[in-house]
Amino acid sequence: xxxxxxxxxxxxxxxxxxxxxxxxxxxxxxxxxxxxxxxxxxxxxxxxxxxxxxxxxxxxxxxxxxxxxxxxxxxxxxxxxxxxxxxxxxxxxxxxxxxxxxxxxxxxxxxxxxxxxxxxxxxxxxxxxxxxxx
Amino acid sequence: xxxxxxxxxxxxxxxxxxxxxxxxxxxxxxxxxxxxxxxxxxxxxxxxxxxxxxxxxxxxxxxxxxxxxxxxxxxxxxxxxxxxxxxxxxxxxxxxxxxxxxxxxxxxxxxxxxxxxxxxxxxxxxxxxxxxxxxxxxxxxxxxxxxxxxxxxxxxxxxxxxxxxxxxxxxxxxxxxxxxxxxxxxxxxxxxxxxxxxxxxxxxxxxxxxxxxxxxxxxxxxxxxxxxxxxxxxxxxxxxxxxxxxxxxxxxxxxxxxxxxxxxxxxxxxxxxxxxxxxxxxxxxxxxxxxxxxxxxxxxxxxxxxxxxxxxxxxxxxxxxxxx
Numbered sequence: 001x002x003x004x005x006x007x008x009x010x011x012x013x014x015x016x017x018x019x020x021x022x023x024x025x026x027x028x029x030x031x032x033x034x035x036x037x038x039x040x041x042x043x044x045x046x047x048x049x050x051x052x053x054x055x056x057x058x059x060x061x062x063x064x065x066x067x068x069x070x071x072x073x074x075x076x077x078x079x080x081x082x083x084x085x086x087x088x089x090x091x092x093x094x095x096x097x098x099x100x101x102x103x104x105x106x107x108x109x110x111x112x113x114x115x116x117x118x119x120x121x122x123x124x125x126x127x128x129x130x131x132x133x134x
Numbered sequence: 135x136x137x138x139x140x141x142x143x144x145x146x147x148x149x150x151x152x153x154x155x156x157x158x159x160x161x162x163x164x165x166x167x168x169x170x171x172x173x174x175x176x177x178x179x180x181x182x183x184x185x186x187x188x189x190x191x192x193x194x195x196x197x198x199x200x201x202x203x204x205x206x207x208x209x210x211x212x213x214x215x216x217x218x219x220x221x222x223x224x225x226x227x228x229x230x231x232x233x234x235x236x237x238x239x240x241x242x243x244x245x246x247x248x249x250x251x252x253x254x255x256x257x258x259x260x261x262x263x264x265x266x267x268x269x270x271x272x273x274x275x276x277x278x279x280x281x282x283x284x285x286x287x288x289x290x291x292x293x294x295x296x297x298x299x300x301x302x303x304x305x306x307x308x309x310x311x312x313x314x315x316x317x318x319x320x321x322x323x324x325x326x327x328x329x330x331x332x333x334x335x336x337x338x339x340x341x342x343x344x345x346x347x348x349x350x351x352x353x354x355x356x357x358x359x360x361x362x363x364x365x366x367x368x369x370x371x372x373x374x375x376x377x378x379x380x381x382x383x384x385x386x387x388x389x390x391x392x393x394x395x396x397x398x399x400x401x402x403x404x405x406x407x408x409x410x411x412x413x414x415x416x417x418x419x420x421x422x423x424x425x426x427x428x429x430x431x432x433x434x435x436x437x438x439x440x441x442x443x444x445x446x447x448x449x450x451x452x453x454x455x456x457x458x
Contacts, residue, residue, distance in 0.1 A: 036439060
């Protein structure tokens with residue numbers, strides 16, 4: 001598939017999830033809670049030292065938009081490129097699991113139904129191999 | 135037909151193309167990543183015309199006010215002149231009106247620009263000693279309240295610009311300035327929100343401007359300033375700030391000393407630690423953090439973890455040039 005048709009396919013598949021969650025407003029409500037959890041999590045917080053917090057928050061927002069089924073154009077290559085330096089610093093499955101846990105925790109805090117949380121988790125899970133450069 | 139002007143070129147915007155598409159297709163190297171208006175990598179600024187509202191979604195208010203936008207989701211219906219955020223601005227000559235030592239190491243410089251300059255208190259200008267040697271200084275003055283631009287220059291060891299300002303610069307001399315730039319300033323609206331301002335050393339300059347700007351614009355929520363230094367000699371404008379406290383019931387000034395000698399009337403500890411002790415829950419507060427880069431970095435993280443929203447934290451780290 002070309003990049004454009006891939007993006008169109010993505011939007012068709014996930015539009016209802018994104019709408020059910022509440023669209024961009026839901027992402028805005030989740031981003032600070034999620035980023036706060038990640039920064040306070042001793043298992044992974046060291047990966048976030050020495051980065052510009054505003055830029056980092058924008059990236060967290062992009063990630064949540066994708067996981068919520070929202071409009072996005074990330075490709076597997078982007079995911080690999082964006083995390084390669086962290087893999088070199090030892091990023092592995094346990095860290096990915098911790099992020100997944102924080103993601104679900106964020107959604108529970110916002111009162112999202114378990115069924116939708118599972119759908120979000122499935123999308124996030126689909127990036128695991130690219131994020132970990134496998 | 136809509137035209138996009140960039141540097142000396144003008145390109146016709148194709149149907150259904152974004153400003154980012156248009157520029158990259160013509161070989162202009164604009165950084166980008168998500169292409170969905172989210173990651174903010176393709177942040178640009180309109181220097182002529184107004185960007186559509188949809189291209190500013192999710193940006194900080196201070197960036198919106200300065201016509202910043204995201205190129206990947208920008209579909210203008212009228213001509214737009216655009217620039218990358220750090221593209222140089224024109225230099226303006228300015229006459230030195232007054233030089234005044236505020237403490238042992240900080241000099242207040244008052245400058246009169248030869249052309250009008252639109253700025254917000256708390257933004258910074260670059261002041262040039264010569265064509266290739268300039269440094270950034272935050273603006274402590276308030277437009278429409280102060281006649282001139284005010285900057286506070288701390289003398290640095292071997293500082294090539296700060297040393298020159300302290301030793302050689304004289305009233306009536308003309309210098310070159312560029313700017314303003316920076317997004318650490320007061321945005322009107324939400325006048326009952328509490329403000330906490332934390333600064334070290336000459337980080338007081340932007341804060342002094344921001345506080346007076348907020349008061350002038352009728353901010354009625356609490357405004358709490360924590361200014362820190364190691365000892366009393368590092369503090370300045372103490373009298374002016376105490377006077378401001380008498381004048382405005384919602385303004386509070388806490389001078390903080392991190393050294394061992396802390397007389398009555400001063401708080402013991404680093405400014406950001408004192409502030410967080412006094413206001414442990416920062417949910418719904420607006421924060422301004424200026425000064426030492428390590429303080430700004432730590433305070434930003436701590437403030438966020440203490441409940442402040444990312445969009446409510448405005449910061450300006452005073453990085454010292456490695457070349458002196």
